Amino acid sequence: MEPADLGQHISRRFNEDMERVRTRVMQMGGFVEQQLQQAINALVAGDSELGEQIARDDYKVNQMEVAIDEECGRILATRQPTASDLRVMVAIIKTITDLERIGDEVEKVGFIAARLATMETPADHYRAIRHLGRLVTEMLHDALHAFARLDAEEAIAVARRDRNVDLEYEAIQRQSITFMMEDPRQIRRALEVMWVVRALERIGDHAKNIGEYTVYMVHGKDIRHLSLDDAERQIRESAQERQG
Amino acid sequence: MSPAWSFALARLALALAVAIALGLIFGQLALWLALVLGGTLAWQYANLYRLQRWLRFRSHEDPPDLSGVWGDVIALVGRIYRRKQFHKRRVRQLLREFRRLSAALPDGVVLLSARREILWFNRAAASLLGLRRKLDFGMPIANLVRDPAFAGYLEGAGGGPGVVVRLHDQGVDRSLALILVTAGAQQLLLARDVTRELDVLEMRKDFVANASHELRSPLTVIAGYLEALEDEPGLGADWQGPLADMRRQAERMRRIVDDLLELSRLESRGEEAPLEPVDMPALLAQLARETQAAAPAGPRLASEIEAGCKLLGSAHELQSIAANLLSNAVKYTPETGTVTLRWSCDAAGAHLSVADTGIGIAAEHLPRLTERFYRVDRGRSRDSGGSGLGLSIVKHALQRHGGRLEITSVEGQGATFTAHFPARRLQQICNNPGLQYAPTPETGTGGAACTERD
DSSP, X not given: OOGGGGGOOSOHHHHHHHHHHHHHHHHHHHHHHHHHHXXXXXXXXXXXXXXXXXXXXXXXXXXXHHHHHHHHHHHHHHHOOOHXXXXXXXXXXXXXXXXXXXXXXXXXXXXXXXXXXXXXXXXXXXXXXXXXXXXXXXXXXXXXXXXXXXXXXXXXXXXXXXXXXXXXXXXXXXXXXXXXXHOGGGHHHHHHHHHHHHHHHHHHHHHXXXXXXXXXXXXXXXXXXXXXXXXXXXXXXXXXHHHO | OOHHHHHHHHHHHHHHHHHHHHHHHHSOHHHHHHHHHHHHHHHHHHHHHHHHHHHHTGGXXXXXXXXXXXXXXXXXXXXXXXXXXXXXXXXXHHHHHHHHHHHHOSSEEEEEOTTOBEEEEOHHHHHHHTOXXXXXXXXXXXHHOOOHHHHHHHXXXXXXXXXXXXXXXXTEEEEEXXXXXXXXXXXXXXXXXXXXXXXXXXXXXXXXXXXXXXXXXXXXXXXXXXXXXXXXXXXXXXXXXXHHHHHHHHHHHHHHHHHHHHHHHHHHSOSSOOOEEEOHXXXXXXXXXXXXXXXXXXXXXXXXXXXXXXXXXXXXXXXXXXXXXXXXXXXXXXXXXXXXXXXXXXXXXXXXXXXXXXSOOOGGXXXXXXXXXXXXXXXXXXXXXXXXXXXXXXXXXXXXXXOEEEEEEETTTEEEEEEEEXXXXXXXXXXXXXXXXXXXXXXXXXXXXXXXXX
């Protein structure tokens, strides 16, 4: 299926409904992106007020999820979409669940940022977390872009980047253990930091999931439990079949 | 009659004459007429065929060489065709020049449909907003520029001073100022990179905040020792005056530093103050009591406070607005004067007004009053011990509540400072006990409404 096919419907109203719900998903994504960015900023800058604000605002993400979910239910019930339209609806419903989970992880980071603000900033100014945070925010950003553009190739590229996040996660974990052994007074903070790192790693997983839903939406292939190389090959084959 | 038609008619007449002549010579007039007319018809059809063929392949075939009316028709068609080609070339050239020009523009330009879908964008927009040619045409712009501030801006009519969003694309962080301009059914989105400007602004804010913070600790030490010295019996009486002076100045410096910190705190927070319910009547009554108690010999303080008129905002900032206005009024009003504190609500919003019968302010100073460290009368203001930042703080805190400050004054007769708060910041009473008044969840609207209790 070519991305342009999604734009052709007999019913214009239906088309508009779909577009609107897609834009709302993107808006929800945008809000989550901003929350994530600011949570990392709050942590690095030691801004407890900002951290608390972010944790408080998580209810907005939840409300958006509920609203979009209801809208999707309404479309499914009244329009009864089939084929590619149905895939879009399924992908949307799954994506907002992952976005909501990202919101929960961000809330966690916000709380911890507020708590860590009272403690001394480490000598490296959370360099490792900044790096991991950057990796994860870019993944989420690109996953949402791929979702908006129905760009399966980009989506797979995003899913591939989850490996880097995992590697970084392990590296920080090892580093933290070293810190804790060197200086037991650091243990409390190091444990808090590990929660943040863990949350960021989970956000990377959710961004990967969004990439996979995009592939499903565009190609109708479920690549969730395949290795990414297999997934790419399958997609290429099915694309060739259609052409040949 | 044009020569072509005369020639054609003459040729037809000649053919008929020949047919009649031949018919008369050889007999069978009808047969000869039919033969000649049939031949003419065939010739015309042949010409029509050649004309049609040429029109179809005219771009790479020379026009057929025909005489008479057919030649005229071909010449006319050729002329129209050439003229059209000329215009097409001109339009194409203009378009190319326009494209080249728009590509050279340092600002991003995106053409949007009435439904905010991307129709066209220039090269700068592609790199600033991370748009991709072809792929992104027809896509709602909100799907790609997802900053909540921009979404809120799009929901409104656009225009105005625009909105600043932070984008990170391909590892680069950028701050962009976006403005939506409406032109007929279509809209133009202008994007400008303001990263450097904002960074400079940020640096200035950070510097002020850090410098004030660093000044605070040495000041505390100085003030502490001065206080200890005043109680020291060993010092002669002639030291008491200078010491009291030093204490006062140290106290003033502390106030300036505190106000600078407060101001930079207000600036570094987001655009909008939170929506927490604040009991303004209680807050103001308390403040009036404190002010009167702090200056019992000062001017008379009258308050007219409307009960039950509450606001949604930050208690700390609202307190700071009222305290600054009130202390200013008390400072500039003689002991025989009156300061009136008013608080009221109506359909337009809430109004906090502080009126005094003091020295007043000359009209030329009014527009500059809220500038930092602006003094109407340098000597006098210093004596009164103000930091010179009070009204700046009021202005900033008010802006964060969506409000504005109105100042009216007649020199020598007093001044009135009124802080207007918008109606959406009013806390309305929800009559139904099952409902509560709470901020509305939609991002960017910043309103509140009666909603179901959790």
